Amino acid sequence: MTKQTLAIKGGQPIRSIPWSSRNRSDESTRCALMAALDAVNWSNGDFARRFERRLSEFLGCRFALLTTNATTALKLYLLARDVGPGDEVIIPALTFPSIAMAVMECGATPIICDVEANTGCMSARTFEAVLSKKTRVVIPTHLYCTLCDMPPIVDLAKRNNIDVVEDCAHSPGARRNNYSAGTFGNAGIFSFNQKKPLSCGEGGCLVTNQTEVYETARYLRDFDSPPTKSSVRIQRMGKISEFQAAVLIGQLDSLPKHLRAIEERAENLREHLNYMTDITLVPRLPGTDLQTFYNICFMVNENINVAFFRKALSAELGIPVSSSYVPLNQNQSLNCTRDRQFINYAVESKVPCCTAERIYRYRAVRFPGYYLNIDPTAVDDIDSAITKVLPHAKQTQMSEEDAHAYR
Ligand SMILES: Cc1ncc(COP(=O)(O)O)c(C=O)c1O
Numbered sequence: 001m002t003k004q005t006l007a008i009k010g011g012q013p014i015r016s017i018p019w020s021s022r023n024r025s026d027e028s029t030r031c032a033l034m035a036a037l038d039a040v041n042w043s044n045g046d047f048a049r050r051f052e053r054r055l056s057e058f059l060g061c062r063f064a065l066l067t068t069n070a071t072t073a074l075k076l077y078l079l080a081r082d083v084g085p086g087d088e089v090i091i092p093a094l095t096f097p098s099i100a101m102a103v104m105e106c107g108a109t110p111i112i113c114d115v116e117a118n119t120g121c122m123s124a125r126t127f128e129a130v131l132s133k134k135t136r137v138v139i140p141t142h143l144y145c146t147l148c149d150m151p152p153i154v155d156l157a158k159r160n161n162i163d164v165v166e167d168c169a170h171s172p173g174a175r176r177n178n179y180s181a182g183t184f185g186n187a188g189i190f191s192f193n194q195k196k197p198l199s200c201g202e203g204g205c206l207v208t209n210q211t212e213v214y215e216t217a218r219y220l221r222d223f224d225s226p227p228t229k230s231s232v233r234i235q236r237m238g239k240i241s242e243f244q245a246a247v248l249i250g251q252l253d254s255l256p257k258h259l260r261a262i263e264e265r266a267e268n269l270r271e272h273l274n275y276m277t278d279i280t281l282v283p284r285l286p287g288t289d290l291q292t293f294y295n296i297c298f299m300v301n302e303n304i305n306v307a308f309f310r311k312a313l314s315a316e317l318g319i320p321v322s323s324s325y326v327p328l329n330q331n332q333s334l335n336c337t338r339d340r341q342f343i344n345y346a347v348e349s350k351v352p353c354c355t356a357e358r359i360y361r362y363r364a365v366r367f368p369g370y371y372l373n374i375d376p377t378a379v380d381d382i383d384s385a386i387t388k389v390l391p392h393a394k395q396t397q398m399s400e401e402d403a404h405a406y407r
Contacts, residue, residue, distance in 0.1 A: 006392055007315035014316040014385040022370050024199065029250025036246035044222075047245035052205075054252055058173070059180040059188075061207045063214035066245060067221060067238045070169050070191035070204035071098040076238060077165055077187050077206055078106045078137065080216035088134040092122035093327040093349065093356035095141040099167060100334055100347050108136070112328050112349035115356045118299070119143065119282050120324055120364065124152035130350045131160060141167040142181050143324075144297040144366055145266065146282045147174055150184035157185065165189060170294035172198040173259050177287045182207050192248060195368070197294055198255050200247040203240050258373055259292055265372040265379050266293045272383040278304055278390060279365075293369035296382075297324070300393075302362045309393035310365055316385035319371055324364035327356040 005011025036047050052064040067073040083089065085107040091099050093112045103110040113126045120143045127138055138157055140148040150166070157164045164185025168174070172190055174181040182188020187210070190196075192203035208214050219225050221238035270281045278301040284291050300306050306323070314321040328334060334347045372378050 004388065006312050006389065008312050013318065014388060015318050015381045019318065019371065020374055022374055024251065026250065026254055028253045029247055032246040032250040033243060036242045039242060042242050043239060045242045047242040047249060048240070051245045051248045051252070054249065055190075055205060056207060058252065059182055059207055061180075061183045061188075062209045062211070063207065065206045065214060065218055065221065066240050066248075067204045067206060068240055069193065069202055070167070070189045071102050072221075072236070072238045073189040073204045073206035074099065074102040074139070074165065074167075075105060076217040076220050076236070077189070077208075077213065078102065078108065079220050079233070080213050081137070081163060083108050083136050086134065087136040088132060090122075090127055090130055090135055090138040091328070092126075092139075092141050092143075093329060093353040094120050094143060094325050094359065095139075095167060095328065096169065096325065097328060097331050097334055099139055099141070100328055100331075104342055104345055109134075109345075110328075110347055111135070112347060112353060114349070114351060114353040115143075115359065117355050117359070117363075118280075119146045119148075119285075120297070120299075120356075120359050121146060121148040122153075123149055124156045127153060128156060131156075131162075132350075135160065135162050137163045137165060139165045139167055140185075141169070142171040142174060144170055144282065144295040145291065145293040145369060146297075147171065147176055147181060147285055147288065147291070149285060150176070150179075154185050163187070169196060171292045172196070173255055173290060174292040175289040176285060178289065181292075183209070186210060187213060192244075195294075197259065197292055197369075198248065198251055200240070200244040200251065203244050203248065259290060262293045262369055262372045263291055265376065266291070266296060266369065269296070269372075269379045269382060272379070273298075273386070276386070276390065277301075278394065279386060293372065295366040296369050296372070297364060297366040299359070299363045300365060302358070304390070304393045305396040306362055306365060306393070308396045309389060312389040312392065313365065313385055314367075316389060317367075317381060319367050321365060321367045324356075324360045324366065327353050327360055329353055330357075 007013035056064040087108040088111045089103040100110040113130045166188040168182040168188045169191035171181040187208040190205040223235045310321040
């Protein structure tokens, strides 16, 4: 066996020492959590309000509303804006399936649009291709480690009287042209689930500058809140506990430091990759002040056997390496559900989503960005692993089966 023998063929892997585990507990989080435990209220208390205030200051918006998760935050927005049967909501083909579910649960129709080849994000161009008189809302997802180009999307939406809700599940703290992700349009949603850069295990948030949306969404979130000026509506159970809010307060303190560390290392990796053909880290848009790296995502050229490449890279580094999301129009549970409520839905697009499908099948390679945070030597290892694996992946033919095998 030579040094160049791939780890999947029995060779020595590039990463020979195990990764240390991801430990997010710190002094600030522990203190806040203990204080929440000693407080009188374990729900609907000072910690939730403090976090909401701190997050809105951090992002530069007027209101933040904590919810059980991002999906609930989106549903509350749609309900607050009375989006329902007969309305269309545009979402990108490459996003988390619960975005479509939230739309369907409000009785509206999700309409899938295609994405751009370089970022995997939707754009004004792909949005315009599916726009109709029924469109009420568009939900751009800032995907993995880049941003949607928001100004043209917001422009097009404004001209057509459509609301823009940014899905910022992957990008808390990302900033471009002095705006935080989540503040370009009418609202933003954030996820604080286990995998996310800002986490409390499970949780989410709706942010907005619009008083009426905020007040209605808050009323709808709290089963026990008194009726407001708005007409009486069925309220939901969307609050999180004080413990989760306390953890978020601690985690928000250290978020900027972690984001900067990952960004610096990821940009360093981008410089290394600039010397390679056939592989590109998804781009940093001009004017970006801070880029988040929830996942490190590369696009490879189509002469590379991407399924082989992912598998071989994973073996060299000892980390999970996957493709992009399955395009929503191909998502089984959304399109073949046995739930009677949704039996007549098919999450289809009015146009083919060829770019999303090519990205999923032939181009995307991603892994969790936190590996760059837990070990400063990660960049060198990733760079060496790509350098070792890429020539082999170029020479290996990809079967149709391969194209679906590794996600
Ligand atoms: C892009 C994106 N949007 C929305 C969600 C939903 O978040 P939650 O689990 O908080 O509802 C996720 C979850 O992973 C996501 O990745």
